[in-house]
Amino acid sequence: MPYEFLSEEWMTEAKRLRDEAGTPATPPAHTVRMNQVITGAPFNDGAEIKVFMDTTDGQVNLDLGELENPDLTVTVDYDTAKAIFVEQNAQAGMQAFMAGKIKVQGDMTKMMAMQQTPPDADAIALAEKIKEMTA
Numbered sequence: 447m448p449y450e451f452l453s454e455e456w457m458t459e460a461k462r463l464r465d466e467a468g469t470p471a472t473p474p475a476h477t478v479r480m481n482q483v484i485t486g487a488p489f490n491d492g493a494e495i496k497v498f499m500d501t502t503d504g505q506v507n508l509d510l511g512e513l514e515n516p517d518l519t520v521t522v523d524y525d526t527a528k529a530i531f532v533e534q535n536a537q538a539g540m541q542a543f544m545a546g547k548i549k550v551q552g553d554m555t556k557m558m559a560m561q562q563t564p565p566d567a568d569a570i571a572l573a574e575k576i577k578e579m580t581a
Contacts, residue, residue: 448581450489451528452497456580457510463575464506470568473504476559481512483521495524506569518552532580534573536561 449456479502484495498513499506522530526547529538539561542548550557565573 449579450487450581451524451532452484452487452495452510453489454510457508459579460508460576463572463579467568467572467575470505472568474501474506474560476556477502478518478556478560479513479516480556481516481519482527483519484524484527485521486524488524516552517556518550518554520557521549521551523547528580532573532577534565534577 449459478499480499482497482499484497486492487495495510496512497508497510498516499508500513501507522542526538526542529535529542539548
């Protein structure tokens with residue numbers, strides 16, 4: 447059953463898939479504590495959705511909510527976030543950034559470092575499963 451990207455149901459299923467995949471063979475190359483503010487979600491009457499990503503324990507932890515004292519906060523529209531995270535379309539992210547559709551507050555070098563490292567086979571396999579379960 448497909449779930450709407452970033453809905454509570456989607457987040458629950460994404461975490462289940464991550465847990466099922468187990469500890470990645472290769473931990474994230476960079477540590478980052480990032481808050482994300484997603485605007486314009488179609489299922490949320492356009493209200494902001496707050497999501498965080500934390501890799502400080504060697505895994506990519508993504509959940510609804512926000513971290514205290516993040517390295518950076520990224521504000522992006524829903525369609526761009528979906529293109530980046532679900533479709534793994536780095537080009538869409540770069541184009542949105544250049545067009546001013548992505549706002550970054552904090553340590554931008556952390557975000558840039560993450561983009562420099564290609565995903566390993568485990569991350570690609572998990573991304574494909576997440577893509578399949580996303581509406």
